[in-house]
Structure formats: C-alpha cells, structure tokens
Amino acid sequence: MRLVCGLVAALMVAACGSGGGGGGGNASNAYAGKTIKLGAVLSITGAGGVYGPQSRDGAMLAVTEINAAGGINGAKINLTVQDDASDKAQASQKAQTLIQGDQVLALLGPTLSNSAVGVHPLAENLKTPILAVSTTGIHIVPDCNYPTTTPCQYVFRDSLGEETAIPDNIKSYVNDAHPKTGVLLVANDDKFSSDGGTIVQSTVGQYNITLLKTIPFSKGAADLSPFVTEAVKAKPDVIFITSLGGIPAKIMKAARNQGFQGQFLGGNGFNTATVSADAAAAGKGARSASAWYIGNNFPSNAGFVSAYKKAYSKDPDQFAAQGYTGVKILADAAKRANLTFTDIAGDRTKLRSTMETVNIQSPLGPFQFNSSHDVKQTVWIIEMDGAGGFKLDHQIQPS
CATH class of the missing domain: 3.40.50.2300 (Response regulator)
Structure with missing residues (x-):
C-alpha cells in the first residue's frame, strides 16, 4: 500500500496554529517552490491496524494544514505512507525503500515496537532521522541498538513510553x-x-x-x-x-x-x-x-480536534494526535535546518540537529525532546x- 499526501482537497482545512511550519516564506529563499519528502512506515493492516490508520490520518492532516498555510518557508511537504502489514520484515524493507529509493528527508514510525527493533537501527545506520509516533516499548530511545547501549543519534519518540x-x-x-x-x-x-x-x-x-x-x-x-x-x-x-x-x-x-x-x-x-x-x-x-485526552485544554488541542472531525467525520485518538504532532515536529525542525535540497545526507544531519531543539505547542501539550530524544509530558x-x-x-x- 502506498499513499502520497500533498494538498489533498478533501482535507483542506485551516491551520490550527499548533506550531511547526506554515507561514509561507520569502519566494526568493532556498526553500521556495521545493518539496520536502517525508516517509511513514505504519501498520494500516494486520494486528497494528487498530492504531496505524489513525496515525496516518493525523499525519496527513498536519501535512495538509502546513501546505495550505504556505508550506515550510515556501516548500511543500510530500508524505509517502507505506503499510507494513504489522510485519517486522516488511517494515524494514519499506523503510529501506523510502530512505534509499525515495530519498526521504525523515521517517515516521513504525507503528509496532516489534517492527521498530528492525527499522530504527536501520535508520540509525543510514543516518536518517526517524520519529516514533506510537512505539512505546523498552529500548526504543535512546538505545535503539540494544543490548548495545550507545545512544542512537537519529531516533526520536513523541509517544508515551x-x-x-x-x-x-x-x-x-x-x-x-x-x-x-x-x-x-x-x-x-x-x-x-x-x-x-x-x-x-x-x-x-x-x-x-x-x-x-x-x-x-x-x-x-x-x-x-x-x-x-x-x-x-x-x-x-x-x-x-x-x-x-x-x-x-x-x-x-x-x-x-x-x-x-x-x-x-x-x-x-x-x-x-x-x-x-x-x-x-x-x-x-x-x-x-x-499521552493525550480529547478534552485537554492545551492551546492547540481544540483546533486539532475540530479539524480532524471535519476531515474524517470522527473523533481523533491518541495515535492520531501523536501522528499529527510528529509531522509538526519535523516541520518545525525543517524550517530551522537551512536545508540545501541538493545534499540529502547533509540535510538529514541538519534536520537531526534541529529536532533536538524543537519547542512547539501541540495537542500533546508543550513539546520538547529530552536528552534521550524522548519526551516529558502530561499523562x-x-x-x-x-x-x-x-x-x-x-x-x-x-x-
């Protein structure tokens, strides 16, 4: 399964003001008219299919909002979603294709911790930032190569462990x-x-x-x-x-x-x-x-809930909120990374560095990574x- 999200007409909604991208940008800058390619490996089918579709929908909503608001310094996001069918081997294969074939700047996923033990070390080895939006098991961050305890530099998490x-x-x-x-x-x-x-x-x-x-x-x-x-x-x-x-x-x-x-x-x-x-x-x-409650009073949550319900005719859940926040995190980091759009390896390294200093408002609350690339958050x-x-x-x- 392969889904590509750009400006999707069915999801044209106003930006919720939750931080992370937007704001148009100067047409003469290096970003204007460019495309920022992101990938996601999610369990749309299989055992993780009760979680993956919501992560996808939340992420797509964020992409649409950011693009509708002018993109990231004028660059539009293109998100490619791959279904790993809740299978560890498929997850690794799809991630490798997105990284080496599609040359994405960064990845979201995978849905399941069982798949993350293959995907996250792969992304680390290929020096590609990856953000776990639902994997909550042990040894996701910082030690993605467990039992090796050296902290992984390219693996981040916005989900509650x-x-x-x-x-x-x-x-x-x-x-x-x-x-x-x-x-x-x-x-x-x-x-x-x-x-x-x-x-x-x-x-x-x-x-x-x-x-x-x-x-x-x-x-x-x-x-x-x-x-x-x-x-x-x-x-x-x-x-x-x-x-x-x-x-x-x-x-x-x-x-x-x-x-x-x-x-x-x-x-x-x-x-x-x-x-x-x-x-x-x-x-x-x-x-x-x-990690999230639909009635929380964080500034950007009400707008997220309203936009999600308008787009999908149902309430969001924790996995939608984490997927949405994941794209907003990557957008904020990309906005500040001074991307070249010609040197993918260098741009990935720049993005990794700016991800460490993300500080945005999100439906999950005020969001920053700690030194382990994990998050402190309201429970x-x-x-x-x-x-x-x-x-x-x-x-x-x-x-």
Missing part, C-alpha cells in the same frame, strides 16, 4: 482502590506486549500488590478462553493485560462472561476507540495511561466508558 504509562496507571489505581492481588495476562510473542508484562512485574511490588500468576499466551491463539479461565479462577482484584490489537477486548469480554467483577488495567494498547468499542460494556472502567489516566469512548480519571503532570 510504557515505562512511564504502566507504572503511572498502577499507582493511580492503587491510590483510588487499594488492590491487593493481581494476575497478568501477557502476549509473549511480540515486543510491545512482553515489554509491558516485564514492566507490570517490576512495578506491582512497589504498591504491595501480590501477583498471583503470570499467564503467557500467543497473540495468534485462536481461543483465549483457557487463559482467561485460569486468570479468573485465581480471583484477583486486578487483571493486567499487556497485548495489542483486538486481544484486550476479547479478554475483557471473556472474563466478564466468566463472572470476573474486578478491575482491568493495561497500557497504550487500550488507547483507541476501536478497542473501547469492541470491549463495549465489558470494558467499562478499564484503565490505562494515555492522562483514562477509563473506557462502556460505549466506545473514554472518560478522564486523573491528570498527572510531568515530573
């Missing part, structure tokens, strides 16, 4: 409900899920939660009921779920059908309306920590409302 999200979610629920016992259901054959499971295991003891069982399963399991039955029989206060795609909703439904009345806690895999809608009433009250503890949406429980300020 599970190392922050899961502990914040557990702490918040403990403060509210004081659970004593838990069971962990973890997909043991993808990086995102197994990383999440490791974080749960290392966190619960801090809050005096006894983990009665850890129940691993394959994300490809045709029948999850035996694993759910084992979890429910342990009679925990909390079932922790670390998995992606449609699996969390299936687990919630099966557990409720078996009489479980306790709490579900999860990570970023919960944070899309698709999962909430699939879980329906069974998911009501299921909590997670999110929103949200819960499924039982009707396909979410409501806010708590707001946690960055420490």
Whole structure:
C-alpha cells in the first residue's frame, strides 16, 4: 500500500496554529517552490491496524494544514505512507525503500515496537532521522541498538513510553482502590506486549500488590478462553493485560462472561476507540495511561480536534494526535535546518540537529525532546466508558 499526501482537497482545512511550519516564506529563499519528502512506515493492516490508520490520518492532516498555510518557508511537504502489514520484515524493507529509493528527508514510525527493533537501527545506520509516533516499548530511545547501549543519534519518540504509562496507571489505581492481588495476562510473542508484562512485574511490588500468576499466551491463539479461565479462577482484584490489537477486548469480554467483577488495567494498547468499542460494556472502567485526552485544554488541542472531525467525520485518538504532532515536529525542525535540497545526507544531519531543539505547542501539550530524544509530558489516566469512548480519571503532570 502506498499513499502520497500533498494538498489533498478533501482535507483542506485551516491551520490550527499548533506550531511547526506554515507561514509561507520569502519566494526568493532556498526553500521556495521545493518539496520536502517525508516517509511513514505504519501498520494500516494486520494486528497494528487498530492504531496505524489513525496515525496516518493525523499525519496527513498536519501535512495538509502546513501546505495550505504556505508550506515550510515556501516548500511543500510530500508524505509517502507505506503499510507494513504489522510485519517486522516488511517494515524494514519499506523503510529501506523510502530512505534509499525515495530519498526521504525523515521517517515516521513504525507503528509496532516489534517492527521498530528492525527499522530504527536501520535508520540509525543510514543516518536518517526517524520519529516514533506510537512505539512505546523498552529500548526504543535512546538505545535503539540494544543490548548495545550507545545512544542512537537519529531516533526520536513523541509517544508515551510504557515505562512511564504502566507504572503511572498502577499507582493511580492503587491510590483510588487499594488492590491487593493481581494476575497478568501477557502476549509473549511480540515486543510491545512482553515489554509491558516485564514492566507490570517490576512495578506491582512497589504498591504491595501480590501477583498471583503470570499467564503467557500467543497473540495468534485462536481461543483465549483457557487463559482467561485460569486468570479468573485465581480471583484477583486486578487483571493486567499487556497485548495489542483486538486481544484486550476479547479478554475483557471473556472474563466478564466468566463472572470476573474486578478491575482491568493495561497500557497504550487500550488507547483507541476501536478497542473501547469492541470491549463495549465489558470494558467499562478499564484503565490505562494515555499521552493525550480529547478534552485537554492545551492551546492547540481544540483546533486539532475540530479539524480532524471535519476531515474524517470522527473523533481523533491518541495515535492520531501523536501522528499529527510528529509531522509538526519535523516541520518545525525543517524550517530551522537551512536545508540545501541538493545534499540529502547533509540535510538529514541538519534536520537531526534541529529536532533536538524543537519547542512547539501541540495537542500533546508543550513539546520538547529530552536528552534521550524522548519526551516529558502530561499523562492522562483514562477509563473506557462502556460505549466506545473514554472518560478522564486523573491528570498527572510531568515530573
């Protein structure tokens, strides 16, 4: 699948004023009339297909807004989106094609942490800036070549890492409900899920939660009921779920059908309306920590939400907000990078340097990278409302 976004008529909306590009520019400068080529490797289909399309749509909206406002110093953005079908090998192949064949300035993606372990070292080796807009596992930044610990110079992230999200979610629920016992259901054959499971295991003891069982399963399991039955029989206060795609909703439904009345806690895999809608009433009250909340009062959020709804006739989610912010970040960096448009290797290095000093307003809040190319940001503890949406429980300020 190959999608190219320039000035898309169906998405012609006013710029939301969230920073990152725009403002036309002097027609005589080096940017005027040029094209800034960006690429994205996203999971539009496959297990990550509940997240990737929203990242794509958010990114495309940002491109359209920036181009409609005159581009970046007069240069227009062209975004090429490749679907990796949630497959690690395809993700690496598509990234290599975008970098070496299409000669893109920078990349967004991939959607899944399992794919990032191949794509991010590739981009680092080819000295091409890449911005993770949904990969939240361990060893994304700065150590993309783990177990080598040398910090990666070209890999950045604007998504909330599970190392922050899961502990914040557990702490918040403990403060509210004081659970004593838990069971962990973890997909043991993808990086995102197994990383999440490791974080749960290392966190619960801090809050005096006894983990009665850890129940691993394959994300490809045709029948999850035996694993759910084992979890429910342990009679925990909390079932922790670390998995992606449609699996969390299936687990919630099966557990409720078996009489479980306790709490579900999860990570970023919960944070899309698709999962909430699939879980329906069974998911009501299921909590997670999110990088974004639709009702947040950051200056640029209302404009983003309004423009997204106008363009796509639905509400955005966390993944849309992160994709949108990702393009705004690259646009801000490109605006200040003094690009030549003739030396792609040099321009990539210049962009990498200016990405480190990005300072913009975004739907995620005020945005800057820390020294690890990660982000400090507000965390929103949200819960499924039982009707396909979410409501806010708590707001946690960055420490």
